[in-house]
Amino acid sequence: xxxxxxxxxxxxxxxxxxxPGGGSSSLADVVALILDKGLVIDVFxxxxxxxxxxxxxxxxxVVASVDTYLRFAEATNRLDxxxxxxxxxxxxxxxxxxxxxxxxxxxxxxxxxxxxxDILASGREQREEREEVRRRPVRQRARENEx
Amino acid sequence: MNPExxxxxxxxxxxxxxxxxxxxxxxxxxxxGQVATIAHGRVAAVVSDVPLDRPLGVRGxxxxxxTVLDTLAARGAVVPMRFPAVVExxxxxxxxxxxxxxxxxxxxxxxxxxxxxxxxxxxEQDAVLREVLEGDEEIRALREKVRELPExxxxxxxxxxxxxxxxxxxxxxxxxxxxxxxxxxPLAVATVTNQLASPEDVVNVAFLVExxxxxxxxxxxxxxxxELVGRIRLRLLGPVAPYDFIPEE
Numbered sequence: 001x002x003x004x005x006x007x008x009x010x011x012x013x014x015x016x017x018x019x020p021g022g023g024s025s026s027l028a029d030v031v032a033l034i035l036d037k038g039l040v041i042d043v044f045x046x047x048x049x050x051x052x053x054x055x056x057x058x059x060x061x062v063v064a065s066v067d068t069y070l071r072f073a074e075a076t077n078r079l080d081x082x083x084x085x086x087x088x089x090x091x092x093x094x095x096x097x098x099x100x101x102x103x104x105x106x107x108x109x110x111x112x113x114x115x116x117x118d119i120l121a122s123g124r125e126q127r128e129e130r131e132e133v134r135r136r137p138v139r140q141r142a143r144e145n146e147x
Numbered sequence: 148m149n150p151e152x153x154x155x156x157x158x159x160x161x162x163x164x165x166x167x168x169x170x171x172x173x174x175x176x177x178x179x180g181q182v183a184t185i186a187h188g189r190v191a192a193v194v195s196d197v198p199l200d201r202p203l204g205v206r207g208x209x210x211x212x213x214t215v216l217d218t219l220a221a222r223g224a225v226v227p228m229r230f231p232a233v234v235e236x237x238x239x240x241x242x243x244x245x246x247x248x249x250x251x252x253x254x255x256x257x258x259x260x261x262x263x264x265x266x267x268x269x270x271e272q273d274a275v276l277r278e279v280l281e282g283d284e285e286i287r288a289l290r291e292k293v294r295e296l297p298e299x300x301x302x303x304x305x306x307x308x309x310x311x312x313x314x315x316x317x318x319x320x321x322x323x324x325x326x327x328x329x330x331x332x333p334l335a336v337a338t339v340t341n342q343l344a345s346p347e348d349v350v351n352v353a354f355l356v357e358x359x360x361x362x363x364x365x366x367x368x369x370x371x372x373x374e375l376v377g378r379i380r381l382r383l384l385g386p387v388a389p390y391d392f393i394p395e396e
Contacts, residue, residue: 015376016369016381020385021213031209033387036229037227038390039229048242050233050234052202052233073293073305074305077293079277
């Protein structure tokens with residue numbers, strides 16, 4: 001999903017991961033970019049808004065909690081401070097565990113986006129399970145309000 | 148426009164100047180897949196039909212919204228609407244464009260020749276944790292204590308250890324993140340700081356950049372990335388539509 005492209009032209013390099021936008025970015029990028037941003041249509045169109053159901057997309061930033069603390073304590077404990085030179089067996093094992101734990105340290109936003117993705121994927125495969133996805137009507141028809 | 152057509156639900160992606168031609172190959176999120184414009188005076192809304200048999204917000208909808216806007220942004224000024232925007236077709240001229248033409252023209256002029264880049268940076272976990280341990284005796288001592296205790300006996304010490312580390316990371320974020328942004332700010336017209344999602348994140352800032360200075364900006368980011376390699380991974384998203392630079396009304 002996520003595509004890193006190296007710059008063409010300019011001073012070469014490749015020290016910075018590039019994502020060009022325009023649909024080739026990851027879902028996490030898309031969610032972070034467009035959600036809650038842009039011109040709000042309701043400000044301008046008050047009478048003829050069309051109420052439409054939308055899937056709730058949770059991409060909240062989670063405040064550091066006990067779980068976060070434990071995660072960092074664990075990561076720190078795994079570190080071999082005296083690891084110098086060649087890796088011994090514990091070093092190798094450690095490398096593997098660290099690789100395995102990468103998923104846990106994924107950003108919250110990415111995790112949220114992955115969750116959205118899961119929900120959407122399951123929605124596509126099993127349409128009858130769609131009710132599980134929380135929905136909220138974004139807005140009522142303005143006309144209904146007037147009546 | 149017959150009455151049925153006038154009330155037809157229409158999806159609005161964003162606004163462009165009326166003289167901007169739509170590029171080929173745009174795909175809308177509606178059943179027809181088509182994207183069109185509805186113009187009034189000097190501004191035009193970029194629109195499509197909208198699926199009515201399902202709620203909006205699946206992956207394809209989000210991607211279509213972003214792709215249409217980013218593709219337009221690559222060619223000229225565009226004002227993105229907030230996802231999702233659905234109105235009756237007649238309202239696009241009657242309520243959106245006609246009463247606000249001057250305002251939208253000004254907004255588009257202020258964005259002309261500019262694009263958004265979002266820079267995110269994240270610590271390499273092992274590297275930064277080593278730095279934290281080496282620089283703080285209390286954290287080092289607590290870590291040794293935790294390592295010697297069985298897991299269930301060390302719970303509160305582990306929480307405390309993690310808390311101290313997270314505090315330390317947050318302090319680093321503040322100085323290092325600000326440092327990165329201060330170096331790039333002179334190359335941008337405006338910046339918007341986004342909230343960081345994790346203690347490992349160092350920076351998440353949107354830059355509005357003049358196209359004339361795009362290469363200069365990209366090279367500067369690349370230079371900082373080179374300096375930070377092994378400690379902080381930088382990622383540059385863009386050019387994209389100026390999502391972060393639309394004023395709240």
